[in-house]
Amino acid sequence: MxxxxxxxxxxxxxxxxxxxxxxxxxxxxxxxxxxxxxxxxxxxxxxxxxxxxxxxxxxxxxxxxxxxxxxxxxxxxxxxxxxxxxxxxxxxxxxxxxxxxxxxxxxxxxxxxxxxxANVKHWVDAIMPLPTDEDPLGVDGFATHRLPRAEAPHAYEVFQRKEDGAVKVLLTP
Structure with missing residues (x-):
């Protein structure tokens, strides 16, 4: 994959x-x-x-x-x-x-x-606009699972056990 x-x-x-x-x-x-x-x-x-x-x-x-x-x-x-x-x-x-x-x-x-x-404070101003652009870093398609925040404990278990092809879980409001 x-x-x-x-x-x-x-x-x-x-x-x-x-x-x-x-x-x-x-x-x-x-x-x-x-x-x-x-x-x-x-x-x-x-x-x-x-x-x-x-x-x-x-x-x-x-x-x-x-x-x-x-x-x-x-x-x-x-x-x-x-x-x-x-x-x-x-x-x-x-x-x-x-x-x-x-x-x-x-x-x-x-x-x-x-x-x-990670020197987050140094780089945050340069990095923050990137996710709002047209995905220049190619991260939009990286999440293999998108779940509501209420399912966070289940999402963590799936990720930890690497079940169902979990690579990255995106929690949504």
Whole structure:
């Protein structure tokens, strides 16, 4: 659909192998990690975060900022699938202070890492007129589902489970 090959992570597929097969062994030129700290994958990090959630806020905050770890499964996957000399763009937010990054692998593969939060205030004046024009960004047809706002919980479930071909859900008033 839309010229995109989908790889189902639930199938136990080695995503790196699939991407390299699709690119004749090369890997992706660019990878976007838009998942961030809620990525699933590390049972130890998940357990630690759950344990800290039982602490009083006055204690939990300093503990997480000093010893917090993120679940880096999506970032590690990005490193695996990007080609040598490729680019990883991190727009997902990672907040842990004790994350073990594979710096040697990043260095060896000559990966360029770009990251940061969207500077919305800087770009909003330039972007806001675009959706009212004649769809210069090609976004009008991107929504696969249009539902009334009252069905938002159902829409989220359909999107989360990727049911009925859900890619983007547009909620209307």
């Amino acid at each position: 839309r010229g995109i090959d989908t790889i189902d992570l639930r199938a136990g597929t080695d995503v790196g192998e699939v991407v390299r097969d699709l690119t004749n062994g090369r890997g992706a030129d660019s990878v976007i990690d838009a998942v961030g700290m809620e990525a699933h994958g590390s049972p130890v990090a998940r357990l630690g975060q759950k344990a800290v959630s039982y602490l009083p806020d006055a204690v939990a905050g300093p503990v997480m900022s000093k010893f917090g770890t993120d679940r880096l499964a999506a970032f590690y996957m990005a490193i695996d699938v990007v080609r040598r000399g490729g680019t990883i763009s991190l727009i997902g937010v990672y907040g842990g202070a004790a994350d073990p990054l594979p710096i040697l692998t990043l260095f060896d593969k000559q990966i360029q890492v770009r990251m940061g939060q």
